Amino acid sequence: MTAMHRKETGIEMSDTNTADAVLPAIADLRPALRERAADAELARRIPVESIKALQEIGFFKLLQPRRFGGFEADPAIFYTAARELAAACGSTGWVASTLGVPPWNVALFDARAQDDVWGGDPDTRICSSYALTGTATPVDGGYRLTGRWGFASGCDHAAWALLGARVVVDGEAVESATFLVPLGEYTIEDVWDAMGLRGTGSNDLVVDDAFVPAHRVLGAEAVGKCVAPGQEVNDAALYRIPFGAIHPSAITAPIIGMAQGAYDAHLAHQRKRVRVALPGDARKETGFTGTPFAEDPATLVRIAEAASEIDAAWLQLTRNITTLRALAEARRPIPMIERLRTRRDQVRGTERAINAVDRLFENSGGRALGAGSVIQRFWRDAHAGRAHAANDPERAYRLFGSAELSTGSAPLEGQRS
Numbered sequence: 112m113t114a115m116h117r118k119e120t121g122i123e124m125s126d127t128n129t130a131d132a133v134l135p136a137i138a139d140l141r142p143a144l145r146e147r148a149a150d151a152e153l154a155r156r157i158p159v160e161s162i163k164a165l166q167e168i169g170f171f172k173l174l175q176p177r178r179f180g181g182f183e184a185d186p187a188i189f190y191t192a193a194r195e196l197a198a199a200c201g202s203t204g205w206v207a208s209t210l211g212v213p214p215w216n217v218a219l220f221d222a223r224a225q226d227d228v229w230g231g232d233p234d235t236r237i238c239s240s241y242a243l244t245g246t247a248t249p250v251d252g253g254y255r256l257t258g259r260w261g262f263a264s265g266c267d268h269a270a271w272a273l274l275g276a277r278v279v280v281d282g283e284a285v286e287s288a289t290f291l292v293p294l295g296e297y298t299i300e301d302v303w304d305a306m307g308l309r310g311t312g313s314n315d316l317v318v319d320d321a322f323v324p325a326h327r328v329l330g331a332e333a334v335g336k337c338v339a340p341g342q343e344v345n346d347a348a349l350y351r352i353p354f355g356a357i358h359p360s361a362i363t364a365p366i367i368g369m370a371q372g373a374y375d376a377h378l379a380h381q382r383k384r385v386r387v388a389l390p391g392d393a394r395k396e397t398g399f400t401g402t403p404f405a406e407d408p409a410t411l412v413r414i415a416e417a418a419s420e421i422d423a424a425w426l427q428l429t430r431n432i433t434t435l436r437a438l439a440e441a442r443r444p445i446p447m448i449e450r451l452r453t454r455r456d457q458v459r460g461t462e463r464a465i466n467a468v469d470r471l472f473e474n475s476g477g478r479a480l481g482a483g484s485v486i487q488r489f490w491r492d493a494h495a496g497r498a499h500a501a502n503d504p505e506r507a508y509r510l511f512g513s514a515e516l517s518t519g520s521a522p523l524e525g526q527r528s
Contacts, residue, residue, distance in 0.1 A: 129182050130169070130172075130173055130182040130184035130185075130188050132168070132169065133168055133169050133170055133173060133182075133184075133188070133192055134188070134195065136168035136169075137168065137170070137192055137195050137196060138195070140164055140168065140196075140199075141195065141196070141198070141199035142199075143160075143164070144196065144200040144203050145199050145200060145485075147160070147161060147200065148199075148202070148203070148310070148485075149483070151200065151202050151203065151310030152202070152309040152310050152488070154310065155301075155303055155304065155309055155310060155312055156265075156267050156268075156310060156311070156312030157202060157203055157206050157268065157310055157311070161203055162206075162268045165196075165207055166234060169182065170192055170196075171210065171211055171214065171234070172214075173188060173189045173192065174186065174189055174211060174212065174214045174215035174218075174349065175214035175215075175218070175229075175233075176214075176218045176225070176344075176345045176347075176350075177347075178344065178345070179225070179229040179233045180233045181233075183345075183347045183349050185349075185433075185436065186215075186349065186357060186432050186436065187429045187432050187436075189364075190208075190360060190361065190364035190428065190429065190432065191364075192207070192211075193208035193211065193361065193364045193365045193368065194364045194367055194368035194371065194425070195368060196208075196368065197364075197365035197366070197367075197368025197372065198369070198371040198372035198375065199372065200310070200372075201307075201308060201310075201365070201368075201369040201372065201488065201489055201492030201493065202308050202309065202310030202311045203310070204365035204368050204369070205308055205365045205492070205496060206264050206268070206310075206311050206312070207365075208364060208365045209239065209264040209265055209311075209361065209362075210264070210265045210268065210269065211361070212239070212357065212358055212361045213236075213237035213239050213271075213273055215349065215357055216237075216239070216273055216329075216354070217229075217237060217271075217273070217291065217341075218341050218345045218350050219329060219333075219334065219339035219340070219341040219342070219345075219350060220291060220326070220327065220329050220340060220341050221326040221327075221340040221341065222340070222341065222344045223326040224291050224326050224327045224341075225341065225344070227291075227293075227327065228291070235270050235271065236265075236268055236269045236270060236271075237269055237270075237271040237272065237273060237291075238264065238265050238266040238268075238269035238272050238273070239263065239272065239273040239274075240260035240262060240263045240272065240273075240274055240275065241274075241275040241358075242260060242262075242275055242500070243275045243276060243277050243287050244258050244259060244260050244261070244275070245257060245258025245259075245260065245274055245275065245276030245277070245290070245318065246258055246276055246277060246279050247276045247277065247278045247279065247288065247290065247323070248278075248279055248280075249280060250322070252324055252325060253323050253325045253327075253328070254278065254322070254323050254325070254328060255320050255321070255323075256274070256276060256290050256292065256318050256320070256321050256322075256323050257319060258274070258276055258317075258318055259315055259317050260272075260274050260275070260315065260316045260317075260318075261302075261313075261315050262499075263299075263313060263315065263316045264308075264311045264313040265311065265313075266299050266312060266313075266314055266316060267299065267312050267314070268312075269294070270293065270294045271291060271292065271293050271294065272292050272297055272316055273289050273291055274289065274290045274292055274297070274316065274318065275287065275288075275289055275290075276288060276289075276290055286330060286331065286332065287330075287331045288328050288329060288330045288331060289329045289331070289334075290323045290327065290328055291323070291327040291328070291329075292318060292321060292323060296318065296321040297316045297318045297321070298316070298317050299314050299315070299316060300314055300316075300317055301314050302314055302315050305495060306491055306495065307492045307493070307494055307495025307496070308491075308492050308495040308496060309491075334353075335353075335354075335355075337351050337352070337353055337445065348436060348439035348440040349436070349439070351439040351442075352432075352435050352436060352439050352445075353445060353450055353453075355450055355454060356431070356432060356435050356450065356453045356454070356457075358501065359454060359458075359501040360428055360431075360432060360453070360457050362461075362496065362499050362501040362502065363424070363428060363457050363460045363461045363464070363501075363502070364428065365496065366460075366461050366464045366465075366493055366496040366497065366502075367424050367425055367428070367460060367461075367464045369464065369468065369489045369492050369493040369496065370417070370420070370421050370424075370464035370467045370468050370489070372485070373467070373468045373471050373472070373485075373486055373489035373490065373493070374414075374417055374421060374467065374471060376485040376489065377414070377417075377471040377474070377475060378414070380475055380478075380486060381404045381405065381410060381414075381474075381475075382404075382405055384403070384404040409474070410474060413471065413474045414471075414474075416467075416470055417467035417468075417470045418467075420464070420466050420467040420470075421464065421467050423460075423463055424459070424460035424461075424463035424464050424467075425460070427459070427460060428456060428457060428460050430456075431452060431453040431456055431457075432453070434449060435449060435450075435453060447514060448511075448514050448515075451507070451510050451511040451514050452511065454507040454510070454511070455507050455508060455511040457501070457507070458501075458502055458504040458507045459504070461496070461497055461502045461504075462502075462504060464493060465493055465494065465497050468489060468490050468493045468494075469490075472486060472490045
């Protein structure tokens with residue numbers, strides 16, 4: 112990796128880390144992803160060639176345990192990779208990120224569950240849908256699971272699924288958990304036809320009374336306390352960072368990438384634009400002076416505003432995840448205020464990215480509305496990503512504000528070092 116690339120990403124990486132090769136490879140891959148973006152929209156899923164390329168460069172290994180050939184990389188490297196992919200194609204960046212995070216989650220499961228997934232093929236991919244839209248009933252040796260889960264991005268390229276459900280006993284929900292289910296015990300229903308992120312194939316998954324052995328179930332309480340069975344075999348600091356930081360940040364990182372893609376496209380667009388000239392005093396009244404947009408004061412201000420929003424979003428996201436990783440490496444409890452700050456800045460990062468995209472889009476003129484316009488595709492994709500449940504700002508802000516006004520900011524009760 113070049114010194115210039117380190118400066119641009121804001122991340123220092125060891126020359127011996129096997130994850131180092133991923134970012135330069137993504138830079139080489141981006142032109143092909145741009146060319147395939149329109150085809151991905153038409154097909155409503157990412158082309159197999161793109162998924163294969165991501166696998167070959169090691170993207171899906173970034174958060175996977177070393178014991179299965181993974182890199183156990185700094186999560187900031189993973190987010191940088193997702194951002195750069197999304198800056199080329201929003202749908203590809205989104206699917207890459209949402210398929211790239213589950214290896215981190217599976218690493219928290221019982222070692223037997225990890226062997227079930229990767230024992231025969233370490234390149235096996237996992238999709239996810241964490242909403243608690245399923246029901247699980249305890250039985251001998253495990254649970255019977257039934258439900259329907261939406262928005263399982265990239266599910267056509269996965270062989271397993273992580274599914275959220277409530278455990279019900281005598282008609283009462285007693286806990287919530289994530290269930291690890293293989294393809295064949297769930298079916299994919301092709302329902303994805305959206306205005307944005309059209310290429311993500313975010314279809315529904317349906318399970319009808321499938322048996323899930325107990326070792327493929329991970330309770331929410333254990334995850335919240337950062338104490339999980341998988342840590343017995345995966346001791347890296349990566350797996351002691353809270354889910355509430357790792358997963359939501361993987362949603363915001365590609366949205367910031369989409370804003371960057373829109374920004375790059377906007378600059379190229381504006382360099383060639385000239386305002387229509389009108390005769391006489393109409394020029395003064397309307398602003399249609401024939402001036403190049405590169406000399407237009409309003410255009411320059413909007414570019415600066417958008418660039419600042421994108422930079423701020425990215426700096427906060429990477430700063431926070433670096434702070435949490437340092438605490439995990441030191442085996443120190445992660446204070447609740449740090450968790451809430453991370454969520455605050457994650458949702459704010461999404462808002463900043465949307466603000467930037469909107470500012471750029473409204474300054475791009477009527478030609479940006481064309482179906483083939485890159486700018487409008489990024490605008491649609493970013494707004495579709497904003498609709499994800501992880502981007503609910505009011506709740507995150509309220510929790511942070513409440514914590515700031517409380518008497519202390521102690522670690523989450525019950526969390527172990």
